[in-house]
Amino acid sequence: MRFKKSEILLIEDDLALGSSISEILQLSDFYVHWAMNGIEALDYLQNHTPSIVISDMMMPFMNGEELFINIRKKKKFNAIPFVMITANIDEEVKYRQLENGVTEYIVKPFKSMELIFKIKNLLALAQYIEKKFKPDPFSKVTIKLSDKDFLVSVNEYILNNLKSKISIEELSTHLYISKSTLDKKIRKYAKKSITQYIREFKLEYAVRLIDAGERNIQFLVDETGFNSFSYFSSSFKSYIGLTTRDYIKSLEN
Missing domain, CATH: 1.10.10.60 (Homeodomain-like)
Structure with missing residues (x-):
């Protein structure tokens, strides 16, 4: 019996970093859709509901904070974990994202295993809650x-x-x-x-x-x-x- 892979929506405008993260996630047995910016991500979400969203903070057209707010406007995406990746180490920026409701905040540079473990933990908790209250x-x-x-x-x-x-x-x-x-x-x-x-x-x-x-x-x-x-x-x-x-x-x- 084949099990459905967890789907991850990755938003990253840097080609090298996006390619690297996408490859790491696929090697960890996730299905990955990679969008280059927030507009592409919102377009993809019109017909798809991923298990988790991972987004860079600084991007053209729409930054990660604006993307997060746009995604949360739709009720069906309220419970989807959202991981923000950024090189900005400003504490005020970090706390604002967490207060907005961002699930995780990871500062660049980061170890690939940190990202993988955090994703798996978030998905495991979401599945536990669903099973507990089903x-x-x-x-x-x-x-x-x-x-x-x-x-x-x-x-x-x-x-x-x-x-x-x-x-x-x-x-x-x-x-x-x-x-x-x-x-x-x-x-x-x-x-x-x-x-x-x-x-x-x-x-x-x-x-x-x-x-x-x-x-x-x-x-x-x-x-x-x-x-x-x-x-x-x-x-x-x-x-x-x-x-x-x-x-x-x-x-x-």
Whole structure:
């Protein structure tokens, strides 16, 4: 059985460096599409969804920062890791890219293994998150739920409605039980109220996105369906013990 290779979109205007990086990635068993500038990259993305984007910072027509902002405007590309490569060692520039939401920032010159390891780590985390939260298709046909199937079905419903305000009444109807029974079962199996369970599920999802490289806090708020930035921030700090920014910084140290 043949497995599909991870597809990498490389944007690099330097012929020698672009050729070298492309060759290294292909030797590491990645499929690589090499674009010479941001305009070519955006054109390619109209019909393709790569596993990861690697871009030089300084390029003609459109620099890496402008390209990143343009890519993130499309919702379907929000979760794709974006690696910025640059010779600029200015700390302010670096922090601005990370604050914008760039997943990784690699300074030239760099060792090829540094790039390969970072790519593999980002892809592994993305695959872990997808596997962890992928709904169990068989839970949909389960009427009388076992302990394990009950929580699986609750998690599936929350995940499928993650960006919305989740109605406990609609959740209980989905599971064919009353709201009081739903709350009792959650308290029994998870040792917390249904409201707390939903909130912490969303926060745990946000944590996994951060661990996978997401740095845009507003994106985290939108993806987890919190009704305000401040409520997300206070809930995150209460749950993790650190502010969102401090948690992100702890991963970068």
